[in-house]
Amino acid sequence: MSAVIEEVDVAVVGVGTMGAMALWRLSRMRRPDGSPVRALGIEQFGGVHSHGAFSGESRLFRAAAKEGRLFTPALLESRDAWTELGRLSGRPLLLPSGVLSVAPSGHPDVAATRAAIDDHALPFRELDAEQLRREYPQFHVEDDDAGLLDVLGGALRPEAAVYTAVEQALAGGARVRHNTTVTAIDPADDTVTIVTTDGVVRAGRVIVTAGAWTAQLLPELSDLMVVTLYGLSWFIPRDIAAFMPDRFPGFMRDLGGVHAFGAPSIDGYSVKVSPHLDAEGLELGHPATVDEAPRELSRAQLRWMGERAREMFPSLDAEPVRWSVHPDAETRDHRPVIDTLADGRIVVASGMSGNGFKLAPAYGRMAAELAVQGASAGVHEEFSLAHHRRSAAG
Numbered sequence: 001m002s003a004v005i006e007e008v009d010v011a012v013v014g015v016g017t018m019g020a021m022a023l024w025r026l027s028r029m030r031r032p033d034g035s036p037v038r039a040l041g042i043e044q045f046g047g048v049h050s051h052g053a054f055s056g057e058s059r060l061f062r063a064a065a066k067e068g069r070l071f072t073p074a075l076l077e078s079r080d081a082w083t084e085l086g087r088l089s090g091r092p093l094l095l096p097s098g099v100l101s102v103a104p105s106g107h108p109d110v111a112a113t114r115a116a117i118d119d120h121a122l123p124f125r126e127l128d129a130e131q132l133r134r135e136y137p138q139f140h141v142e143d144d145d146a147g148l149l150d151v152l153g154g155a156l157r158p159e160a161a162v163y164t165a166v167e168q169a170l171a172g173g174a175r176v177r178h179n180t181t182v183t184a185i186d187p188a189d190d191t192v193t194i195v196t197t198d199g200v201v202r203a204g205r206v207i208v209t210a211g212a213w214t215a216q217l218l219p220e221l222s223d224l225m226v227v228t229l230y231g232l233s234w235f236i237p238r239d240i241a242a243f244m245p246d247r248f249p250g251f252m253r254d255l256g257g258v259h260a261f262g263a264p265s266i267d268g269y270s271v272k273v274s275p276h277l278d279a280e281g282l283e284l285g286h287p288a289t290v291d292e293a294p295r296e297l298s299r300a301q302l303r304w305m306g307e308r309a310r311e312m313f314p315s316l317d318a319e320p321v322r323w324s325v326h327p328d329a330e331t332r333d334h335r336p337v338i339d340t341l342a343d344g345r346i347v348v349a350s351g352m353s354g355n356g357f358k359l360a361p362a363y364g365r366m367a368a369e370l371a372v373q374g375a376s377a378g379v380h381e382e383f384s385l386a387h388h389r390r391s392a393a394g
């Protein structure tokens, strides 16, 4: 076995979205004797990279999640943390543009969002087709469309957010080894042995936040999550001023059976509109591993995305001015996995299913507390391995 290069209390494997947030939380935690928790992040790439689930300029923050009202407390906690991180660093991480859902009246996703709003008395606005046309002329609106504005929503800056969380973690005493790949995790004795390309790290606990790579490191999870791919696309509108954050919200649009999401212009010349590639023959599919995932979109996929984007926003040029493909880990019911293995020595926070960025501060706290305290408030039963195993069996 290679030489032991580090001994720490908690190692975080994968310093992307969840890993950066877990490390930030760990850097504020204490051991029972009052001394700081010795925390080390291990990341296969450099600081902020474009290979994982977090890159692509913006991520939507929704305070009211269509995925279910059980997420609202963690979303509100995360919103406070995004604001705190932005204040600490001087980088605005959450653009408070609101998030507007536009869909045919009675659409189940909008009904679920409305239920989350009602449950927690969140601020909102409902708009009928006429109001939508008047206030948001960027959208093509059908007569039976309705709008729901999540007032606390907005657009997050994911690269700046990951950078900031790591920066704050380092300032708090945590350390990170970049360009270091973990090849094995062995909880055989009372610590955990983490084999890396630089040597062995011994840790009391390990938090695995390896995103779409998680099942490669922990094969026992391979039945519970698959690699899934998402395409992003940006388009040039005739009048960019109408798509800037002061006039254009983050949005989710359902039109003609196609779902799309996007954010206001950040670069000042293009706007992100990403129709979900689920038309027959154009799906991105589920590669066995991230290494086998295509990182390009075909001409047919780009044309389809452009045509759908232009149907939704008629002033866009239908040629995507840029695009990208990103991997995430997806569970069967799109609930995350936040739980422990090996008598608590391994904590897993993965399977974010295209939905995790906005929740990362809360999930990072949960992972850090599971590692240091053995328990954490807010970890829902639906996040447990037992739940996911039942879901896989049934």
Ligand SMILES: Cc1cc2nc3c(=O)[nH]c(=O)nc-3n(C[C@H](O)[C@H](O)[C@H](O)COP(=O)(O)OP(=O)(O)OC[C@H]3O[C@@H](n4cnc5c(N)ncnc54)[C@H](O)[C@@H]3O)c2cc1C
Pocket (backbone or CB within 6 Å): 013, 014, 015, 016, 017, 018, 019, 042, 043, 044, 045, 051, 052, 053, 054, 056, 058, 059, 060, 061, 180, 181, 182, 183, 209, 210, 211, 212, 213, 214, 217, 229, 230, 231, 232, 326, 327, 328, 349, 350, 351, 352, 353, 354, 355, 356, 357, 358, 359
């Ligand atoms: C295109 C796209 C759009 C999305 N839009 C939204 C949105 O609008 N709102 C929202 O809330 N969520 C959204 N999501 C989901 C969200 O971005 C992801 O759920 C979240 O970023 C996943 O975080 P993660 O930490 O699990 O993975 P990642 O951020 O990918 O982090 C995993 C890290 O682990 C590292 N790693 C992996 N294996 C190893 C190893 N062996 N050794 C060392 N390091 C390793 C990787 O390099 C990476 O840095 C979107 C996702 C995608 C892909």
